[in-house]
Amino acid sequence: MNTALRLVMAALITMAIVACQPKPKPTEEVPPGSETTTEGAAVEGAPDPRDYTDARNFDNPESLLSKRVVYFDFDKSTVRAEYRGIVAAHAAYLAAHAAGRVTLEGHTDERGTREYNLGLGERRGNAVMGLMSAQGARGDQLVVVSYGEERPVCRVSDESCWAENRRVEIVYTAR
Amino acid sequence: MTVTENMKKIIFLLLALLVHPLAQGQLQIEIISGNASALPIAIVPFSWEEPDPAPLTGVAEIVSNDLYRSGLFDPMESKDMPDRPSDEESIRFGTWRLLKVDYMVIGKVRTAPDGQGHELIYQLFDVHTQEKLLSQITTVGQGDLRFGAHRVADAIYKALTGVPGAFSTRIAYVTAIGTGKATKFELVVADADGFSPQSVVGSPEPLLSPAWSPDGKKLAYVSFEKGNSAIYMQDVSTGARELVSSGRGINGAPAFSPDGKSMALTLSRSGNPEIYIKNLATGAETQLTNHWAIDTEAVWAPDGKHIYFTSDRGGKPQIYRVPVTGGNPERVTLSGDSNARASIAPDGKRIAVAQGRGNEYRIAVWDTESQRFTILTPGTLDESPSFAPNGSMVLYATREGMRGVLSAVSADGNVRQRLILSDGDVREPAWSPVIR
Incomplete structure (x- = not known):
């Protein structure tokens, strides 16, 4: 194999690796330096999804820590049973990480x-x-900010859309 | 003299416009449903007697458009006019009678005696009796013919309806352009006919609840620019602004008292939203409501003695009333699933609200004497009613598809018009007081 071909292949491999990197989710606010590296995950294996004190679970779709939105019924503010687990997971994380800070953004439908x-x-x-x-x-560790109906995630005037907008977003400002 | 003050104000506004040109188009107004009994009137193009060339849009055209939009008048188009008299002697009343015109206005525009500005000299006639109902001179600043024309329309409206016109007033509204986190919000002030939009403040974070000071010089509003709701107060012509409230929790729903010395606002620092009265000179705050419910959207009775507000203390939002000095709130709106965001007519007897029933929200007016509602709009997501300062119309926000637009409806519900911005979402209208 000649040098030129080697260089082209190396370039292609690099591009492939870059392309395979997961895109950061725009809704997540992760402070720089707090992300776990892929090498670390490869060495130690996947974290236990039920260990809510493990920050790696923020990006683990198996873990409740990766879920950060709680949805509500119309004109209601009761946390439905199906979302209590999510709330408890984040409470456990905050209890274990004194430096953790969360803004609870309250939203409604239109x-x-x-x-x-x-x-x-x-x-x-x-x-x-x-x-x-x-x-x-x-x-x-907790601050509530209400945006009312000003920051909808969905703009169609029907129940499926309204249901997506009636929410509290758990936003970490520090982990 | 008030005219000179207005001149200064207008020059200021023009300067402000030059400094902050607004990228968006102006509001376009169209009548959705009219009034069959509109009065036929002819506003004859004013003769232009100034050395400079006449503007493209003449005074008579602006006056005609104002009167048309009120729904109470049916102005004749200038191309249908048999002639264009500008003095009383040359009016051929018989011809106009044959054209079924009930009233006519003639006039001229001259340079003001001091050489700075325009004089609008005009007369209003009853075509049938040939009686002169009005003969006036309106003086306005250089380059502000539009404002002068709105003043003429105000005077004609008053002469024929008995109610002062509100055409020379302004409206504030919020525009939202773009979607999601890229949305750009802007608080805008425009003439009541949608012309001359001027940006008051722009922000990448939500803006809402603009409220006029009683002299029409300032706007209070809610901005999320600091990451939480905060109340600001801003001088519309100079742009100078001050932070009124940015405590923990909600800082919302500002409303100036009729004397301009106090502001009612909603604060949730106690744990849930309560109404407070803030003395704007001293900064002292007095808590007016104390209930676990949501108490918000305070507005003042015109006499300044009571505050009307929205509360869900009875289960669903309804309008309540409490003396400014404190006391037990009493429920005002006694029917309707939910009623919120009150706007009080200048007579203090009619209260416009956003009335909810299931998924339908309409603008309705509660008459405090008959204790009944009149539903003014078809829905289905109508909100933010704002009475015109003469009580003749209610401006409100509604939806067309996925876009927010403003509409105005006559207080009897007969005439409705739509104010369309060329792009984006328009919401949160607030009609200014009469600017003297």
Whole structure:
């Protein structure tokens, strides 16, 4: 094999590796340096998805820590049973990581007035905060910000879309 | 003199426009449903008696458009006019009567005596009796014929309906262009006919709830630019602004008191949204409501003695009323699934709300005397009603497909018009007070 061909192959392999890198999810806010390296994962193996104190589980689709949105019923702020596990997982992480900080962003669908929805979004954020606090997260680790109906993820005026917009996003500002 | 003040204001506005040209188009207004009993009127093109060339859009055209949009008038198109008299002696009333015109306006535009600005000299006639109903001179600053024309329309409207016109007022609204995190928000002020849009503030984070000061000089609004809701107060002509509130939790729903000295606002620092009154001179805040429910969207009664607000203390949002001095809130809206975001008519007796029923939201007006609602709009996602300062119309936000647009409806629900921006989403309208 001549040198030129070797160089071309090396270039192709490099490109293939770059192309295979997982794209960062735009909704996740991960501070620089906190991401686990692929070599580390390869050496130690996949983390136990039920170990909610393990930061690697933030990117492990098997783990509840990778889920960071809680959805609500119309005009309600009760955390439904199916989302309690997610809330508990993040509470466990925060309890184990004193430096961890979370903003609970409360959102609503477009029905109802904008200022009332600011109140409703805050109620949802507070409901998640209350559960997390009861499960070991400290008050100074949690901040609720309500966006009301101002930051929809879906813009069609129907129930499937409204259901996606009625949510609390668990956003880590520090892990 | 007020005219000179207005001149200054307008020059300021023009300068501001030069500094911050708005990329978006202006609002386009069209009547969706009209009024069969609209009064036939002819606004004869004003004769132009200034040395400079006449502007492309004449005074009469602006006046005609204003009156048409009110839904109460059916102005004749200038191409259908038999002649264009500009003084009383040359009006051939018989010809106009044959054309079934009930009222006509003639006028001229001259350079103001001080050489700085325009004089609009005009008369209004009853074509049938040949009676002169109005004869006036309106003086405006250099290059502000549009404002002068709106003043003329205000005077004609008042002479024929008994109600002061609101054509020379302005509207504030929020535009949102783009989707998702790339959305760009802008708070805009425009003439009531959608012309001369001027950007007050732009932000990559949501803007909402603009509220006018009673002198029409300032806007209070909510901005998320700091990552949480915060209330700002901004001078519309100079752009100077101050932070009013940015505490933990919600800082929302600002509303100036009628004397301009206080502001009602919603704060959730106690753990849930409550109404507070802030003294704008001292900064002192008084808590007005105290309930676990969501209490928000405060507005002042025109006499400044009561605050109306939205609360879900009864289960669903309804309008309540509490004395400004404090006390027990009483429920105001007694029917309808949910009623929120009150706007009080200048007479203090009619309250426009966004009324919800299932997934349908319509603008409805609660009459405090008859204790009944009149539903004004067809829905289905109508919100943010804002009464015109003369009580004749209600401006509101609605949806067309996936886009937000503004509409205005006459207070009796008969006439509806749509204000379309060339691109993006328009919402959160607030009609200015009468600017003197």
